[in-house]
Amino acid sequence: MIRLVTFDLDNTLWSVDVVIGRAERRMREWLRGRVPEFEQLAKADHAAIRDGVIADNPGIVHDISLLRERVLAATIEHCGYPQSKAAEFAAGAFAEFLDWRHRIDFFAGALDVLETLSGSYTLASLTNGNADFARLGLDRFFSFGYCAADVGASKPDTAMFERAMLHAGVAPGEAVHIGDHEIDDVQGATAAGMATVWVNLVGSHAKPDATATVTSLMQLPAALADLDSRMALGNG
Numbered sequence: 001m002i003r004l005v006t007f008d009l010d011n012t013l014w015s016v017d018v019v020i021g022r023a024e025r026r027m028r029e030w031l032r033g034r035v036p037e038f039e040q041l042a043k044a045d046h047a048a049i050r051d052g053v054i055a056d057n058p059g060i061v062h063d064i065s066l067l068r069e070r071v072l073a074a075t076i077e078h079c080g081y082p083q084s085k086a087a088e089f090a091a092g093a094f095a096e097f098l099d100w101r102h103r104i105d106f107f108a109g110a111l112d113v114l115e116t117l118s119g120s121y122t123l124a125s126l127t128n129g130n131a132d133f134a135r136l137g138l139d140r141f142f143s144f145g146y147c148a149a150d151v152g153a154s155k156p157d158t159a160m161f162e163r164a165m166l167h168a169g170v171a172p173g174e175a176v177h178i179g180d181h182e183i184d185d186v187q188g189a190t191a192a193g194m195a196t197v198w199v200n201l202v203g204s205h206a207k208p209d210a211t212a213t214v215t216s217l218m219q220l221p222a223a224l225a226d227l228d229s230r231m232a233l234g235n236g
Helices: 016-032 036-040 043-056 064-078 083-101 110-118 159-168 182-191 217-232
Strands: 004-007 122-127 142-147 175-179 195-199 212-214
Touching (some): 004 159, 142 159, 175 217, 182 195, 195 217
Parallel strands (some): 004 122, 175 195
């Protein structure tokens, strides 16, 4: 019997490229009037600064919010601003980014499906990103959630899946993970012993070893009901 259903967020419930692209533009607009030198740096300079921050702080690689703010501060300081001012501007720029990062256009049917499923299962979010499900108003569906920063590891590492099952007090045979990524979601959850539903909204020809596949979010309630029956019969 399925008791816990975990969801990936980016590219499963919305298009992350659209969201991040818009947030990046807004952040750069915010910086333009305060640190005009920021956009004058070459892409290679931005990349080198980021690599340097990671090399100096390898432990924050899974905390993408902290990493982004540290890189912003280092870049602004590189532009000639004192450390305290760089930190101030970095915090402001990141706040602008994070605001727009949470202005989401959900895929068709996403909210209706979450509402339907939350009536039958405990739902939780598992993301490598920094989208806050509560800030998005999804706490009316999700009982809890974890990100890579919370567990110190990104999917496909099994840490996030295992933490979710421990939190919900369920065994792997009672849990299903839903996500779009063949490796991070399908392989990672499978390695943790969970059943998986691959969300293939883009018509990919990949063939991950998922327990079930859907091409529309609206197919999820029926797919989970079928999977629940199969698992009860030992055919999951």
